[in-house]
Amino acid sequence: MAEQASDYHHGEQDIHQQVSTFHLFVGMTKWGSLYLAALLLLLTIWFCTDAGFIAGLITAVVVSGLGFLVLRDKGDSAH
Template identity: 60%
Template sequence: MASEYHRGDMDISEQVATFNLFNGLTKWGSLSIAALMVLLVVWFCTPAGFLAGFISAAVLTVLGVLFLREKPDAAH
């Protein structure tokens, strides 16, 4: 049975899709948690209030989306 294995013959498209999904969920989930934490910390732990917390979280979200979005692949 072991001699029937040929390295590199298996279709790995499902593994690649799972890897990409996991990376995407990790990336966007981390950004959403960070924005929520900024909102809550500025709102409850400083005298700035809700509006400053919301603006801070919105700025973080916009910058995060700009930096974390998918870039086109470089031509090799």
């Protein structure tokens, strides 16, 4: 049986756009989750406790700051 000719060669395709899309998706998911967590915390403390808006705002800012420190890019990894 004759083999089919193909232009595809395993490992030779340029994947720059796929890698860029993956990093964009991961970044948007990471920072969007932090934003939503801080917003949810602010609204929960503001409306569901007697602490009020200022306590909710302070808590949301602290969580956002800690989240930023934990989630920021640490530079290029070795792999």
